[in-house]
Amino acid sequence: MTGTCCDATVPAPAGPAAPPVRLDRATIRIGGRTILSDASLTVSEGAFVGVLGPNGAGKTSLMRAILGIVPVAAGHISVFGRPVGRGNHDIGYMPQFHGRVVPRLDGRSFIAAALHGERWGLPCDWRWGRHRRHDAAEVDRVLALVRATHLAERPIHQLSGGERQRLLLAQALLGRPRLLLLDEPLASLDPHRQREVVALVNDIRRQLGIAVLFSTHDLNPLLGVMDEVLYVGRGAARLGPVDEVATGPVLSALYGTPVEVIRAGGRIFVVADT
Structure with missing residues (x-):
């Protein structure tokens, strides 16, 4: 056989x-x-x-x-x-935030506006609660991830800088990047x-x-x-x-000027010769 x-x-x-x-x-x-x-x-x-x-x-x-x-x-x-x-x-991307906000949106709507990366804006039926359950669940998921569920109903213009950053991070996490x-x-x-x-x-x-x-x-x-x-x-x-890259010789070469790296109190200070 x-x-x-x-x-x-x-x-x-x-x-x-x-x-x-x-x-x-x-x-x-x-x-x-x-x-x-x-x-x-x-x-x-x-x-x-x-x-x-x-x-x-x-x-x-x-x-x-x-x-x-x-x-x-x-x-x-x-x-x-x-x-x-x-x-x-x-890829999830969180761009630099320059202080421009949409004051009429609450936290949940702000995130929902970025649900579809090819365009920015709310689905036409979002306001009336007829949005797809999948979209609503995704918004709730990322709100929980960034520990911002309590910000869902608050207007964006009333939030602190740190709170706004949480919502921007939530936007970047949409779609499971x-x-x-x-x-x-x-x-x-x-x-x-x-x-x-x-x-x-x-x-x-x-x-x-x-x-x-x-x-x-x-x-x-x-x-x-x-x-x-x-x-x-x-x-x-x-x-x-960090210990290999954040050094005087490496940063001096990258910056094109003499750089001194000082370590003190658990912190690193980069001092460039201007």
């Missing part, structure tokens, strides 16, 4: 999952200005990455390139193994609210197993939480553990 065990189709072992973000010799240019040149790096699955750099270094442009909004001039950027492109539902891009979520917040936002994002990251790119001007609120730091400056990028 002829054996058939060796002829049976055996599923190939699963290979390693594609990383949330990979840059392969990527170059980004905007208006003739090079934001990033020949950069290669990989963001690990589930990682919390702090994105830092001087004003105008290109932190926002990098995030917009990952979103597929800013084109890649050379090289490649991939998200979970696929080329970047607009409308990627695997696997990667969060948060652009300056700590801007204009006092130190106490900054710590609250960082802890909340970290809790959500661990609960959902998602990767986070968190842009900020100050490294210190992220210490003890982030896995790696990504410094951007003068067309270059450096990703790695």
Whole structure:
């Protein structure tokens, strides 16, 4: 009798999952200005990455390139193994908040307005309560995730900066993304609210197993939480553990000026020679 065990189709072992973000010799240019040149790096699955750099270094442009909004001039950027492109539902994006709000919306309606990423606005039947149950459940889900259920009925214009940030974060979590891009979520917040936002994002990251790119001007609120730091400056990028990247030689090269890194009282101070 002829054996058939060796002829049976055996599923190939699963290979390693594609990383949330990979840059392969990527170059980004905007208006003739090079934001990033020949950069290669990989963001690990589930990682919390702090994105830092001087004003105008290109932190926002990098995030917009990952979103597929800013084109890649050379090289490649991939998200979970696929080329970047607009409308990627695997990405949740929280843009910088400049204080502009829609005063006639309550918290729940504000989130519902972003339910469909291809357009911004409330479904025509939302006001009368005939919206789809799935949409309503999704809004309630993200409100609970950011611990903002108590803000659902409150008008946006009556909320504090920290409360508004929670609702913006809830918007970014719609659709169950696997990667969060948060652009300056700590801007204009006092130190106490900054710590609250960082802890909340970290809790959500661990609960959902998602990767986070968190842009900020100050490294210190992220210490003890982030896995790696990504410094951007003068067309270059450096990703790695804080102790390897936040050093005088590395930052001096990125900033193009002598930089001293001082560690004191559990905090890190970056002092540039201007």
